[in-house]
Amino acid sequence: MSEMLKVAVLGARGRMGTAAVAAIEGAPDMELVAALGRSDPLDTLVEKGAQVVVDLTVPTSTEANVRFAVEHGIHAVVGTTGWDAARLASLEKLLAGRPETGVLIAPNFALGSVLATRFAQQAARYFDSVEIIELHHPRKVDAPSGTALRTAQLVAKARADAGVPAAPDATETTLVGARGARVSGIPVHSVRLAGLVAHQEVLLGSEGEQLTIRHDSFNHDSFMPGVLLGVRTVSNRPGLTVGLDGYLDLEG
Ligand SMILES: NC(=O)c1ccc[n+]([C@@H]2O[C@H](COP(=O)([O-])OP(=O)(O)OC[C@H]3O[C@@H](n4cnc5c(N)ncnc54)[C@H](O)[C@@H]3O)[C@@H](O)[C@H]2O)c1
Ligand SMILES: O=C(O)C1=N[C@H](C(=O)O)CCC1
Numbered sequence: 001m002s003e004m005l006k007v008a009v010l011g012a013r014g015r016m017g018t019a020a021v022a023a024i025e026g027a028p029d030m031e032l033v034a035a036l037g038r039s040d041p042l043d044t045l046v047e048k049g050a051q052v053v054v055d056l057t058v059p060t061s062t063e064a065n066v067r068f069a070v071e072h073g074i075h076a077v078v079g080t081t082g083w084d085a086a087r088l089a090s091l092e093k094l095l096a097g098r099p100e101t102g103v104l105i106a107p108n109f110a111l112g113s114v115l116a117t118r119f120a121q122q123a124a125r126y127f128d129s130v131e132i133i134e135l136h137h138p139r140k141v142d143a144p145s146g147t148a149l150r151t152a153q154l155v156a157k158a159r160a161d162a163g164v165p166a167a168p169d170a171t172e173t174t175l176v177g178a179r180g181a182r183v184s185g186i187p188v189h190s191v192r193l194a195g196l197v198a199h200q201e202v203l204l205g206s207e208g209e210q211l212t213i214r215h216d217s218f219n220h221d222s223f224m225p226g227v228l229l230g231v232r233t234v235s236n237r238p239g240l241t242v243g244l245d246g247y248l249d250l251e252g
Contacts, residue, residue, distance in 0.1 A: 002029070004029060004030060004031040005029055005030045005031065005051055005052060005231065005232070006030075006031050006033045006048070006049050006050050006051045006052070007024050007030050007031065007032055007033065007050065007051070007052045007053075007054065007231055008032070008033055008034035008035070008036065008044075008045050008048065008050035008052070008053045008054070008074075009021050009024065009032070009034070009035050009036065009053075009054045009056065010036050010053060010054065010055045010056065010057050010061075010065050011036075011037070011038075011055065011056040011057035011058070011061075011080070012035035012036055012037060012056075013035075013037045014056060014057070015220055016056040016079055016220055016223065017035075017056045017057075018220075019220040019221055019223065019224055020054050020056055020224065020227050021035050023221075023224040023227060023228055024054075024228075024231070027228055027231075029232070030228075030231065033048040033049060033050050034048045034050060038057075038061075042065065042068045045068070045069065045072065045074055046072050046074075050074050051074065051075065051235065052074065052075045052076070052077060052231050052234055052235065053065070053069045053074050053075070053076050053077070054076075054077045054078075054079070054227060054230075054231060055069075055076060055077070055078045055079065055080050056079050056080060057080050058080065058082075058141060059080060059081050059082025059141070059142055060082070061080075062078060062080035062081075062082055062083070063082070063083075063087050063090075063091075066078055066091065066103060067091070067094060069101075069103075070091070070094050070095060070098050070101050070103065071094070071098070073098065073100070073101055074101070075101055075102045075103070075234040075235050076102075076103045076104070076234070077103075077104045077106070077227065077230035077231050077234050078103065078104060078105045078106065079106055079109055079223070079227065081107065081142050081145070081146035082142065082146075083105050083146070083242075088105070088240065088242065091103065091240060092239075092240050095238075095239055095240055099238055099239070100238055101238060102234040102235055102236070102237045102238045102239065102241070103234070103239075103240050103241070104230045104233075104234050104237070104241045104244070104246070104247065105240070105241070105242045105243075106226065106230060106243060106244045107145075107146035107147045107149070107150045107242075107243065108146070108147040108150075108198075108223075108226075108244070109223035109224070109225075109226030109227050109230065109244060110198075110215065110217050110222045110223050110226060111225060111226060111244075111248075112215045112216075112217075112222075113147060113198075113200065113215045113217065114226070114243070114244050114245050114248065114250075115215075115250070116151075116200065116202070116213050116214070116215040117147070117150065117151045117154060117243075117245070118245060118250055119213050120151055120154070120155055120202040120204075120213050121154045121155060121157075121158045122158075123202075123204050123211055123213065124154075124155040124156075124158040124159050124162075124164075124204070125158055125159055125161075125162035125164050126204075126206075127204035127205055127206045127211065128168065128205060128206045128207070129167055129168065129169075129203075129204070129205045129206070130155055130159070130167055130186060130202065130203065130204050130205075131167065131180070131186065131187045131188075131189065131202075131203045132144075132148050132151055132152055132155075132183075132186060132187070132188045132189070132200065132201070132202050132203070133188075133189045133191065133200070133201045133203065134147065134148040134188065134189070134190055134191070134199070134200045134201075135190075135191040135192075135193060135196050135198075135199040135200070135201075136190075136191070136192055136193075136196055136197070136198055136199070137192070137193075137194070137195075137196050137197055137198075138192040138193065138194055140192060143190040143192070144181060144183065144188045144190045145190070145198070145200070147198075147200055148183070148188050148190070148200060149183055149188075150242075150243065151200065151202060152183035152184050152186040152188055153183065153184050155184075155186055155202070156183075156184035156185050156186050157184070165185075166184065166185025166186055167185055167186050167187055169187070197216075197217050197218055197219060197220070197222075198216075198217040199214070199215065199216045199217070200214070200215050201213070201214045202214075226244050229244070229247060229248075230244065230247065233247045
């Protein structure tokens, strides 16, 4: 029988962390060796022999956590938001000195969300206008969501590659924020509403028609197959991967 994969969770008592601990404990090929909260020392990861760490903490903690893991040769699967271009570049530099270590930064672990973003990328060039609405629970600490940021960046790139303007708009706003925030030129609108979990709509419009690409996560279990896929794959993908689509075969 092959050996169990030793996995640790950071942010283990949060919404995502609680679900991840249960998913890892239920996985026949994994052993949960540490479930750490905000005040637990990161040295525990080394003491417990973690091979993969799953970071589900907060944007202010995640970078230090991942750098610690990489410096100690521990692969990292990261769901936490806050990984801007500067942080990613700095992490890539660190990984260059640890070429055997893998890090997955996944803005969204839900398979349907990954597919919705891919479909939006594919559709982006064919419509005059595109806007994104992301809708989440009110305890979410950041806006816009990491998923919306990534979707907007990929949609904008697809449009730029095809020579299509990001989002033509001649509106003169009389109130700051009325047209949402611009991410790579794409308008992004954030809704925070009691009762919601994690939802996103990409609206694409042309004269006389609209395509809406919508994804809904109704609970945190929806993210767990993606977390487990990340944990099982990360050691075979050295270096930095951004987006779970990097671990999926979405061509064809
Ligand atoms: N990638 C995805 O699919 C996905 C899905 C849901 C949420 N998220 C993201 O994951 C993150 C966590 O979301 P949540 O809803 O579980 O938040 P949460 O507030 O419920 O949980 C975060 C937990 O992290 C703990 N924490 C903070 N700093 C820590 C540290 N240094 N070490 C260990 N624990 C620490 C907090 O005490 C808290 O228990 C957010 O950035 C969120 O946007 C990603
Ligand atoms: O609940 C959250 O917080 C979520 N965060 C991620 C994001 O910001 O995109 C993924 C969806 C849920």
